[in-house]
Amino acid sequence: RSVENGIDVLRIFDALNDTRNLQTSIRAAKEAGGEVQAAICYTTSDVHTVRYFTSLAVEMERAGADSICIKDMAGVLTPEVAYELVREIKNATSLPVQVHTHGTAGIGQMTYLKAVEAGADIIDTCLSPLAEGTSQPCTESMAIALDGLGYDTGLDVDKLDQIAKHFAGVRDRFLKEGGLNPKVLEVEPKALLYKVPGGMLSNMISNLADLGASDRYNEVLAEVPRVRAELGYPPLVTPLSQMVGSQALMNVLSGERYKVVPKEIKDYVHGMYGRPPVTISKEIREKIIGDDEVITCRPADLLEPELPAAREEIGAYAKTEEDVLDYALFPDQARDFLGRREDPFYDVPVQEVEVSIDVA
Template identity: 50%
Template structure:
C-alpha cells in the first residue's frame, strides 16, 4: 500500500516554528531538489504565508506562487484555504472567494485544502464549488478537537457531508497535535467505513504524539500524512519526513520518496535552522514537547504567535496563565476547534483576560462578531451570560453570514485604479487593505528608484 507524503517545510513547519518569516530567497535554492523527492504534494502557500509575505517579508504572495510553480514543475502544489475567510480573518463575499480560487489556480495551485474553523460547511461550499469548476483538487477538512460535544458519530457525519458536497478527498486536521493513536485509528476507520474518498491526516508534534498517531492512522487505512523535513520537524511543527518514511518502509508500506534526495533537502535546511535560532526567530519553546497542550489545545502557529504577542508586551512571564485561561475561554464560546481564525480569537481573548486582570473586561471585535453569528454556527452552547454582556438584546444571526454580503471585487477594483497593477493586487487589498496599500507604495518607490538609477547610469 502507498502512503502519500505531503511536505510542509515551506508552509506549516515554517509557520509553526518561525511564525512564517522565511523569505523566498532563503529556500529558492532547494526547490528543484524538492521537486525530485517524490512527494505526493508540497504544501507551500496559504495559511499565514500570504499575510506574512506582505506584512513582514516585502514579497508579493502571488509572485511567490508563480516562482514556486516554475521551480516545482512536476510537483503538486498545495495550499490551506480558510473557506469563506479565504486567507484573512473575516468572511468575504462569494465573488471574492470565487475570484481568489480562480487566480490561485491560474498562478499554479493544484490542491486546495479547504476548512472552516467551526466545521460549518456552509462556509466552504463556494470555495469547494469553484475549486471543482476550475479543475483543481478540492480537499475538504474536518477540524479535529476534543470536547464533551465532539463524538465519533458526529465526525463520521461530517465526512459524509463533505462527500455529498463533492470534494475529492478528506483531511482530518489536528491543529494542536492532541489526537492520540487510538483516537486516530478509530476516527480514520470510522471515516473509511462512512465514505469512499481518500482520507488524509494532518497533525503536529507539539505533544509528542504525532509519529505514533500517524502510524496507527495508516494501520486504519489512512491514505496520506503531512510531515516536515527533519531539521524543521518536531516541536510545534510536524513529525519528521525521514523518520516516518523509515518506519513505514519497515512496516511494508511505500511512500514514493527518494532517501538520497531527502538528505540533500535536510542538509540545505540545517544551517538555515541554526541561523533562525541565533537570530532569535526560532524560540526554543516551540521546539520542545509540551504535554500541557493536551489540556490547552493550542496549535503550533498560534503558540508561536502568542509568544511573539506576549514578548511584545513584556509579559512572557504570564504565558502559563494565558495557556490555562485558553480552555476556559474556549468552553465559554461553545468549544470551537482552535484553528485560524478561532485560535487567534480565543488566544487573544485569553491573553486580554489575563493581562487586564478581569475576564472579558475587554472583548475583541472578532469575538463580538463570533457571538453575533458572523463566523457560523458554534459547535456547542455559548455561555449565555457572556453573550448577553456583549450583545444585550440583539439576536444572533442564524443564516450563512456571506449571504448578507454584497459583491465587492469590482467596486474595490475601481477604487484602486492607478494603484493596483493586477486583479491579484485587488484581491491582496481586499484581504489586507492597510498592509497591501503599504506594500504597493513601497513597491512603487522601489520601482521609481530603479528607474532613477538606470537614468543616472546612462
C-alpha cells in the same frame, strides 16, 4: 486564479466546521478545475466525537469534496482515536483520507502510524531541521519507519537528507537572529490538556513578550480552555485560535474576565463567523454583546460584493487580477508592496526645502 497559477489541490476548511461556509469555495474550486480537499478541523469536547466528525466527512463528500483531510491543529489527536476516525471515514465515504497533525504534545508519530494502519492515504510531515515541536513529525524518520513496516512511501531518504542540510542552515540562521523561538521546537505534553495549537502557542509567547508579561504564560495557557468552553467549543484553528488566545490573554492581564473584549469576539458571538459547535450560554452572551440579536443565517449571505470596490481602490497600482486579490485579502500590506513596485517615490516623505538665490 490559484488553479490557473498551478495549484492542483485546494484544501478548504471552516474554522467552526460549519459546512454552509464551505459550499461557495467548493463550487468555485470545482468550476476552476481544481481538486477539492475538504478539511475537518479536529478538536475535542463532549460534542466532538468520532460520529460527529464522520458525519461531517459525509456532508463534505455530498458537497463535492474529492478528498478529506483530518486537520489536527493542536496535535491532540491520539493514536487510538486516529485509528477509529480514519477507519470510520473510510467506511462511510469513498474518498481518500489525509491526516495532518503536529508534534506539539509528542504523540505525532504514534498517531500517524495508527492512522496509516487504519487506511490513511496521505500524512503530512516536515523535514528534520524544522520538524517536531509545534511543527509536523519528521519526514525522514517516518519514511524509514514505514518502509521498515512494509509500506511503500516512494521517498528517497538520501535526497531528503540533501534538502534537509539546506534547511538546517536556514533554521540555525533564524535561531541566531531570534526569528525562531526555541520554545516552539520543544514538546509540550500540556497541549493534551489545554488543546492549544502550535501556531497559537507561538503567537501567545510573542504577545506576552511584547507586553513584558512572559511570566504569566501558564496563567494564560490555563485560561484558554475556559474561554473556549464558554464560547461554545470552537476548534482552535485560524482565526478562532488567535481570537480565543487574545481573549484569554486579556482576561488574565486585565484582572477581570471579559472586561475587555475584541471586536472579533463580539462578531463571533453575534454569529458572524457561523454556528458554534455548542450554543453559547445566555450569561456569557450578555457579558459580551448585551441584548444584541444573534444571526442564524449563513454569514456570507449578509455581505455585499467586495471585489469591485477593491479593484477600484487599488486600480492605480494593480496590473493583474492577482494584484487586486492581494489587496482584497491584505489591504495594508498589498497597498505598500504595490505602491513601492509601481512608484519609486511611493513612500518617500515630502520635505520642504528653503532655497535662497543671490542675485547680486
